[in-house]
Amino acid sequence: MKEVEIKTEFIKLDQLLKWAGMVGDGGEARYHILEGNVRVNGETEKRRGKKIYENDIIELDGEKIKIVRG
Structure with missing residues (x-):
């Protein structure tokens, strides 16, 4: 399972999918x-x-990805 680091308290799901590279753009998310x-x-x-x-x-x-806070 890959870990994805965020710098803020939370991130919205659609933004996360883009940030983590799981989708190509917002429409796909x-x-x-x-x-x-x-x-x-x-x-x-x-x-x-x-x-x-x-x-x-x-x-x-x-x-699968797990969110970690950096």
Whole structure:
């Protein structure tokens, strides 16, 4: 599982997917979220603005990342 570092208290889910390189752009992030392809801590998440915090685990297309705070 890859770790992705954020510098702030939280990051929004759509922004995180772009930051982590899991999607190419915001449109692709929006598509995957609204289609129910993204899981946050094991639960399907359909809100683009969901706040993601340290130690959250995000999964898309079998790829998992863990959020760490730097």
